[in-house]
Amino acid sequence: MAFTAADVKKLREMTNVGMMDCKKALTETDGDMDKAVEWLREKGLAKAAKKAGRIAAEGMAYATVCEKCGVGAMVEVNCETDFCAKSAPFVQFVKDICQVVLENNPADVEAIKDCTYPGTELKVSEVLPEKVMSIGENLQIRRFARFDKNTTVSYVHAGGKIGVLVNLAVEGGIDATTIGKDVAMQIAALNPRFWDKSLVTEDVIAEEKKVLVAQMDNDPKMATKPQQVKEKIAAGKINKFYEENCLLQQPFVKDGSVSVEQYMAAAAKELGGKVKFVDAVRFEKGEGIEKKQETYHASAVTQILEKDFTFSDTFHISPGKEAAEELVLKKVRPAISETKLIGSKLILKGVFTVE
Numbered sequence: 001m002a003f004t005a006a007d008v009k010k011l012r013e014m015t016n017v018g019m020m021d022c023k024k025a026l027t028e029t030d031g032d033m034d035k036a037v038e039w040l041r042e043k044g045l046a047k048a049a050k051k052a053g054r055i056a057a058e059g060m061a062y063a064t065v066c067e068k069c070g071v072g073a074m075v076e077v078n079c080e081t082d083f084c085a086k087s088a089p090f091v092q093f094v095k096d097i098c099q100v101v102l103e104n105n106p107a108d109v110e111a112i113k114d115c116t117y118p119g120t121e122l123k124v125s126e127v128l129p130e131k132v133m134s135i136g137e138n139l140q141i142r143r144f145a146r147f148d149k150n151t152t153v154s155y156v157h158a159g160g161k162i163g164v165l166v167n168l169a170v171e172g173g174i175d176a177t178t179i180g181k182d183v184a185m186q187i188a189a190l191n192p193r194f195w196d197k198s199l200v201t202e203d204v205i206a207e208e209k210k211v212l213v214a215q216m217d218n219d220p221k222m223a224t225k226p227q228q229v230k231e232k233i234a235a236g237k238i239n240k241f242y243e244e245n246c247l248l249q250q251p252f253v254k255d256g257s258v259s260v261e262q263y264m265a266a267a268a269k270e271l272g273g274k275v276k277f278v279d280a281v282r283f284e285k286g287e288g289i290e291k292k293q294e295t296y297h298a299s300a301v302t303q304i305l306e307k308d309f310t311f312s313d314t315f316h317i318s319p320g321k322e323a324a325e326e327l328v329l330k331k332v333r334p335a336i337s338e339t340k341l342i343g344s345k346l347i348l349k350g351v352f353t354v355e
Helices: 005-015 019-028 033-043 045-052 088-104 109-113 124-135 177-190 202-217 227-236 238-245 260-271 321-331
Strands: 058-065 072-079 140-147 151-157 162-171 255-259 274-284 303-305 332-342 345-354
Touching (some): 019 033, 072 088, 109 124, 140 162, 140 274, 202 227, 202 238, 255 260
Antiparallel strands (some): 072 140, 151 162
């Protein structure tokens, strides 16, 4: 049975599955719409597509450097809950995607999906729906970075909350791993706006001077001073702005008596070489993603928590009463009206606002 573009569109509207998968389903089922829907369900694509509409603001940033070729790669992959983000299957999926980036140098996220998934003959786009189904949450490959020149050092903070790649120009054949790690830790901790003061644009400096002058205008001790004097004072304070906002001019976190730039120069000299900062990338999981807040009202909030039971489409619960209580304390703001433990079941009634 032949099918048309309108049939493909209709199947997409019915299942929320991608156009190419819909076309494939209709091809496999000779254009039979009902059988095509069933085919998609059997493949898990329809359910995976439904999960794809849910907000994925948790997840993991992961960075690594190839020991053989020196190429560094970093990815951020998002899921829906922090419980999922800590699970072994999700962590392995993130590492596999990072390996794809490292080996294939994709142009963008869509290009990642066209690459072969490690250990299989399938594309990432084919494996992703299977992972969504097996892991049980919406998964999104959000962004990536890759350095294939100079010396790259990776750093992952707090199990994937923050990932950093630092790229250095190294002379003298020295091992700059420790220097790079220290700089990466500084970037993770302080998240500087600029790498170096030379990168601060004139409009940013002008705005900062404007703010400083306005602060003096509102200070009774400074307000009476001539405007020209205030502007000179503001210009003199720009170095303080550099120290607070520019990586290389910031005080080094391990030794505040020197700047990051001075630390790098001294550490490299001690090793018998030179190290110059080239570039860096910092990913913090979920930054910029608006998290969903949902309130469950008293008429519909009886939650029964059992072994391996998922009681919401926004987070999972591990077995047992203690884990359930820990979840309630950490993940939701409850107004609990009743708590009962019946056998292995913990029953909670009240109003729950998901954080």
